[in-house]
Amino acid sequence: MGDGQPVTSDWIAGSVNTNPVVVRRLLSALAKAGLVSSIRGSAGGSVLARPAGQISLAHIHRAVDEEEGPALHNQTPNQACPVGRGIQPVLVRIIDRAEAAKEAVLATTMLSEVVAAIRAEAG
Amino acid sequence: MGDGQPVTSDWIAGSVNTNPVVVRRLLSALAKAGLVSSIRGSAGGSVLARPAGQISLAHIHRAVDEEEGPALHNQTPNQACPVGRGIQPVLVRIIDRAEAAKEAVLATTMLSEVVAAIRAEAG
DNA sequence: AGTTTTTGTAACAGTATCAATCACGATTAC
DNA sequence: GTAATCGTGATTGATACTGTTACAAAAACT
Numbered sequence A, B: 001m002g003d004g005q006p007v008t009s010d011w012i013a014g015s016v017n018t019n020p021v022v023v024r025r026l027l028s029a030l031a032k033a034g035l036v037s038s039i040r041g042s043a044g045g046s047v048l049a050r051p052a053g054q055i056s057l058a059h060i061h062r063a064v065d066e067e068e069g070p071a072l073h074n075q076t077p078n079q080a081c082p083v084g085r086g087i088q089p090v091l092v093r094i095i096d097r098a099e100a101a102k103e104a105v106l107a108t109t110m111l112s113e114v115v116a117a118i119r120a121e122a123g
Numbered sequence C: 001a002g003t004t005t006t007t008g009t010a011a012c013a014g015t016a017t018c019a020a021t022c023a024c025g026a027t028t029a030c
Numbered sequence D: 001g002t003a004a005t006c007g008t009g010a011t012t013g014a015t016a017c018t019g020t021t022a023c024a025a026a027a028a029c030t
Helices: A009-016 A020-032 A057-064 A082-108 A111-122 B009-016 B020-032 B057-064 B082-108 B111-121
Strands: A036-039 A045-048 B036-039 B045-048
Touching (some): A020 A057, A082 B111, A111 B082, B057 B082, B057 B111
């Protein structure tokens, strides 16, 4: 997948020890984010849509963890209480900042570096 | 809870619109972390174990989200493949760094500031 | 053309997780 | 002693995710 050769979902599934459909679901999300492009039919598979040096872990994270709402609590707090009414926007702001810091770190690591680290680990 | 008065789980549950038992379980985790102390019996409840200016959101986050293992994937990857064998420790390292960055931001905000922000929001 | 390989997606069962709830013992104020 | 309150175990229901089967669509190869 790093080079030109398309990799099949079956191959990845064997490597990650899971089902090909699960892999295809994830690849579908990555494709929607423009990170990989999939080729159907015989001799098909998936390839990176751009060089691994231009794909950060933040890109992958965003593509896979879509998470629409902040989802602080499924139940809305009591709006009659001043605390219940005010806590939501305050916490959302802070959590957003913290999440942004996490993403900033993930943005500094490129997929190519991960691959290099794995190569180094494997000797 | 900020002042001396103990707050009951029933009161909090009414404010957050959930069940008292759910609140008590969370307070139990906070008590184990030494952030609050609970008083049983009549006229009981929970109070902060130390001033709100000395409790950061990181403390709370750590107390509530215990999360033992990194839990990258329930299924262990194929150890025969060099990628499957090497990817786990590499990703764990990076994710740990990102998580640390998130905690660092949460550590800069104290509970007292959150309370002040809520007071300001509520006018 | 027809066969084979492969993706994309729907459908479904099994499982894990979590909130909510009930229940009950332990503890403390009055 | 009575009432209030925490602590915790057990149960139920909702939600989500994984794993799996199935099948249509697409593309290569003969």
